[in-house]
Amino acid sequence: MLPSHTFVSLEASPCFQSLGEFLWLDGTIQGWWNDQRIRMFRRTTSYFFGFLDTILRILGFVETIFAVTAKVYDEDVSRRYKQEIMEFGSPSPMFTILATLAMLNLFSFAFCVERVVVDIQIKALESLALQIILCGVLVLINLPVYQGLFFRKDKGAMPNLCHIQISFFSAVGLFNSLVLVYCISKKSLYRNFISLI
Template sequence: MSSSCAYSLGEFIWCGGTLLGWWNDQRMWVFKRTTSYFFGFSETILKQLGFSRSSFVVTSKVADEEESKRFEQEVMEFGALSPMFTILATLALLNLFTFVGGIKMMIIDMQAQVLDFLLLQILLCGVLVLMNLLVYHGLFFRKDVTRMPCSITYQSIAFALLACSLALY
């Protein structure tokens, strides 16, 4: 795995990219995978239940000068209302909640068996939290037009808390 990432990074930089660009490319790969599988799954379930197919615009297709400048600076934008962003934000928050919970169990509760059983899961959650730092930034800290819309923030917090509370019972 690490050799594949190192090769990918070397190839990306050799072709004129930057480290931040490679990291964004890795992040987008994860984002595309999670949303496409979820939409494919939901479309299949809806089709089997006899409902019509959902249709929506994933992102806006209009580009202005400001947007082009942000693209050149490798800044991710979240300003559009899209179900894709709800899924991404919910999964990012779910990973954050489980990572914090795992660290809490490991450090505060002093449960040594957590390391035996959950070390790799905690590490994986940590990597996913790192990959989603821009999503958290877009959810909570940005104040410009590229921030995540408030409705998506509230929905994703509610969905993530619901998923965590269902997992506890």
């Protein structure tokens, strides 16, 4: 059996190779990190849109339509690009999906940290350490999304329409997860009660 550090090195070596190539071609670490974020964002949204398009096409609801996006040159957009700040200015279903997933990750991470720190549940930390770390990394990756949602006031911030959609979808996702946790805890309480009898 291979030691766990072998798997870590196998996973990390392509990242270090791409970082080296990016820096060799006069890029910056911030630019490389944004490129990694964009790759993750594209994978997340393209799989969802591809799945949704396939299901809708099979059911005969929608034909695929090619939508042309605006490609207008703007000084503010150019300035933000040179400063390596992510642009969220135009409303898009992609941003709604990304921000909803980012909010759910933030809620999950906050819940895990609260459970481990406040309730001092070391068992949760021992059994779910890798999941907590993964959730924390996803929160770090999504920092520009949180900035676009809450802190930026320029034209590159998330549009207001996205805020409403994100709030709704995040609330639905959070409610579903709370119901699931409640049902699982009730089931385990029921099993414990039955085992006592």
